[in-house]
Amino acid sequence: MNFQALATPAGGLGSVVADALVVVVPADGQAAVGDQALDAAVSGAVKSGDFERKAGRTLYLHGVEGLKSARVVLSASKDGSAKAFRSAVSQALALLKGRSVKHLAVALAGDAWTAAHAEALALAVEQAGYVYRHTKPSAEAVAMPAKVSLVTDKSGLAQARQGLAQGQAIASGVGFARELANRPANVCTPTFLGDEAKRLGKEFGLDVQVLDRKAIEKLGMGSFLSVTNGSEEPPRFIVMQYRGAGKKDAPVVLVGKGITFDTGGISIKPAAEMDEMKFDMGGAASVFGTMRAVGEIKPKVNVVGIVPACENMPSGRATKPGDVVTSMSGQTIEILNTDAEGRLILCDALTYAERFKPAAVVDIATLTGACVIALGHHHAGLFSPDDALADELIAASRRADDPCWRMPLDEEYDEALKSNFADMANVGSRAGGAITAAKFLQRYTKAFPWAHLDVAGVAYKGGANKGSTGRPVGLLTHFVLSRAGRKA
Numbered sequence: 481m482n483f484q485a486l487a488t489p490a491g492g493l494g495s496v497v498a499d500a501l502v503v504v505v506p507a508d509g510q511a512a513v514g515d516q517a518l519d520a521a522v523s524g525a526v527k528s529g530d531f532e533r534k535a536g537r538t539l540y541l542h543g544v545e546g547l548k549s550a551r552v553v554l555s556a557s558k559d560g561s562a563k564a565f566r567s568a569v570s571q572a573l574a575l576l577k578g579r580s581v582k583h584l585a586v587a588l589a590g591d592a593w594t595a596a597h598a599e600a601l602a603l604a605v606e607q608a609g610y611v612y613r614h615t616k617p618s619a620e621a622v623a624m625p626a627k628v629s630l631v632t633d634k635s636g637l638a639q640a641r642q643g644l645a646q647g648q649a650i651a652s653g654v655g656f657a658r659e660l661a662n663r664p665a666n667v668c669t670p671t672f673l674g675d676e677a678k679r680l681g682k683e684f685g686l687d688v689q690v691l692d693r694k695a696i697e698k699l700g701m702g703s704f705l706s707v708t709n710g711s712e713e714p715p716r717f718i719v720m721q722y723r724g725a726g727k728k729d730a731p732v733v734l735v736g737k738g739i740t741f742d743t744g745g746i747s748i749k750p751a752a753e754m755d756e757m758k759f760d761m762g763g764a765a766s767v768f769g770t771m772r773a774v775g776e777i778k779p780k781v782n783v784v785g786i787v788p789a790c791e792n793m794p795s796g797r798a799t800k801p802g803d804v805v806t807s808m809s810g811q812t813i814e815i816l817n818t819d820a821e822g823r824l825i826l827c828d829a830l831t832y833a834e835r836f837k838p839a840a841v842v843d844i845a846t847l848t849g850a851c852v853i854a855l856g857h858h859h860a861g862l863f864s865p866d867d868a869l870a871d872e873l874i875a876a877s878r879r880a881d882d883p884c885w886r887m888p889l890d891e892e893y894d895e896a897l898k899s900n901f902a903d904m905a906n907v908g909s910r911a912g913g914a915i916t917a918a919k920f921l922q923r924y925t926k927a928f929p930w931a932h933l934d935v936a937g938v939a940y941k942g943g944a945n946k947g948s949t950g951r952p953v954g955l956l957t958h959f960v961l962s963r964a965g966r967k968a
């Protein structure tokens with residue numbers, strides 16, 4: 481798909497030549513569309529009761545006299561924001577489904593574009609076009625327009641182009657993350673993820689290292705290895721490096737939980753919805769997606785993506801509750817619950833991250849059911865002892881329309897992790913489970929500014945629309961871009 485910025489023709493929006501023209505009209509504004517024929521169509525439809533300037537309302541018009549586009553869709557947005565614009569475009573795209581539109585033009589009444597609107601357009605189009613087909617080739621692909629134009633007056637062309645390019649890169653990253661996470665665990669194995677990392681590296685010029693069990697053992701990652709004990713699938717420790725700045729520039733490090741399937745191990749999970757634990761590599765998928773987006777945008781910043789990948793399975797060789805392991809950091813861990821495995825693979829990855837002398841480390845993990853109870857499926861949980869870093873991530877999440885909510889990390893929560901047999905236990909009591917999980921990770925982050933995103937509630941959807949969301953690729957990409965000092 482090709483996105484472009486298109487200057488409003490001299491004759492106004494009605495003179496735009498496209499197979500379909502989507503006009504988004506903010507509900508709160510009185511802004512006229514700025515074209516005689518279109519304004520007449522809008523006010524006519526409003527008068528006749530066919531269209532209301534109310535969020536979520538759409539109207540499909542065909543063959544309106546005086547308009548060069550045969551199809552026109554009016555779509556009302558809640559306000560003039562990029563977020564409202566994105567959902568208005570999504571509504572319009574749903575209405576155009578199956579109408580063989582090769583060239584789609586999109587305009588905003590009042591022409592109050594920002595780069596964020598352009599980015600939102602690219603993301604809405606990705607969302608509309610994604611269909612999972614890898615193990616279901618019979619699923620019908622959605623025919624998407626070959627060309628999508630954003631109509632703007634001349635002064636907005638440059639920022640529209642920048643926003644579209646950035647949006648397209650993020651959309652590709654989101655799509656990549658969704659595709660990886662949607663693949664079942666018998667396809668998306670640790671080995672598969674390692675191969676995907678190498679492929680990504682070749683395509684986008686990343687330096688990629690994939691460590692096997694032997695190399696992981698040599699590093700002393702006793703905690704990570706204890707999770708993979710019960711599985712026949714060999715583990716992988718994946719490191720992807722993007723170099724956009726000087727050698728001495730401290731990198732941003734992203735660490736993604738890559739449990740390709742989480743049965744719970746010996747502390748086995750109940751059968752209901754266990755299939756959804758194929759999404760337990762959603763954090764890893766978001767690191768892959770972000771590395772892809774960054775590789776395409778090429779900002780002036782160094783980024784390292786780290787993914788510890790393995791399965792969590794029960795077997796005769798599996799780790800048992802009460803087993804004590806030694807992490808790469810030297811700290812010992814009493815594993816009271818083998819289902820709290822995410823923190824066990826992440827702690828060694830965080831210790832490994834020290835070697836990069838990072839400017840900041842952000843880990844992303846479908847870490848706790850408790851976070852889903854606390855925040856539901858809208859906000860990701862954000863944990864950081866560093867106010868400046870937390871603020872940066874919240875700002876990035878707003879720009880990306882990929883929300884997160886800060887949670888506490890007071891030292892009082894740390895007491896739950898006391899163990900009589902090791903430096904710490906891997907679980908506390910049920911209360912505040914998302915926080916004690918974060919407190920566990922914090923014990924491995926003394927060497928750098930650190931934040932943790934618990935994405936258990938937002939990385940995928942259950943139910944009838946079961947599937948990966950690709951979150952938080954948008955948040956992470958915006959965070960990386962802000963670190964590059966680019967206008968994001």
Ligand code: BES
Nearest residue numbers: 817819820821846847848849850907936
């Ligand atoms: N992968 C799960 C967390 C999870 C739960 C993600 C539901 C998405 C939806 C994680 O490994 C886990 O099992 N956590 C346990 C921790 C507990 C044993 C302290 C949990 O949340 O129940």
Ligand code: MN
Nearest residue numbers: 742819820821
């Ligand atoms: Mn688990």
Ligand code: ZN
Nearest residue numbers: 739742760822
């Ligand atoms: Zn898990």
